[in-house]
Amino acid sequence: MDDEIPRTMKALVGNRSMITRILNYACSSSSGDGVKVTTVPVPEIKDNEILVRVRCVAFNPTDFKHVDILSPRGAIIGCDYTGTVVRIGSKAPGNWAVGDRIAGWTHGGLYPDRGSFAEYLKIPGDLAWKVPSSVSDEEATTFGVSAVTAMLALNVRLGVPWIDDTGLAKGRFDSPILIYSGATSAGIYAIQLAKYAGLKVVTTASPRSHDFVKEYGADDVFDYRSSTAVVDIIRSYPNIKIAMDCFSEGGSIEFCAKVVRKNQGRVVTLLDPGTTMAAP
């Protein structure tokens, strides 16, 4: 198998100058040639890494945000992937075998040898998971950034108990959580994690997405465009004190802060609000 690995591969790389990226940042625009397909070396792996032949990728907003603002020329774009293990570093954790079907995410958009929108990618052995045969490549590739984001927000930042091998969390509790914009990619994972942990899941979504978020476990849904949504949530869930803002733009952070304010609660946002805010 190792002999079949070529020295070069096709990859999608960033193609914007630093000046264009600074202008994009300053003007909130997306100008200039964003990306190009080019030929680059197949990544060299370190002892702790594995080389993966990429079979499937998924898009995230962070991909185009990197291209607009952060990605130097030549950086390989893309984070989420499913693929096959083709080479294993001598000390790579994970007990991998050549041919294993794996999925995960890498921090694409910053480095010339690290990114998923390419024929091969390298990854530390302990930053991937084996894909069960019942899960398709397309399904597996949607877990990466969004599922990890939901876990970091809920389990690490808000202290929601982790799910164990049985699919349930230790120390289940029955208090409510607000997941703002539950129909987003991260929101769908957050709803399920919170539900498995025993929380009462209160979410916001457009009416078109109400059935969708309920299908994934939301207990109650409010339309974020309704002028009474904040008051309606507080009235229905007066003890709510944790929130995850899966949109984090255009007033959503203030919305969440108002909901948890009376209980001096906490809001986790997915984008940097710029400053630490007191709840309005």
Ligand SMILES: NC(=O)c1ccc[n+]([C@@H]2O[C@H](COP(=O)([O-])OP(=O)(O)OC[C@H]3O[C@@H](n4cnc5c(N)ncnc54)[C@H](OP(=O)(O)O)[C@@H]3O)[C@@H](O)[C@H]2O)c1
């Ligand atoms: N996904 C991640 O893992 C992740 C990680 C870090 C940061 N982020 C950031 O989080 C944001 C969402 O990313 P995503 O990938 O989760 O998006 P996405 O899956 O594309 O989200 C689509 C959903 O966003 C909702 N939406 C659209 N406009 C809205 C608005 N004005 N207010 C509230 N909700 C609105 C819509 O839900 P309705 O149908 O209910 O209107 C739509 O279905 C992006 O800014 C992204 O950079 C995402």
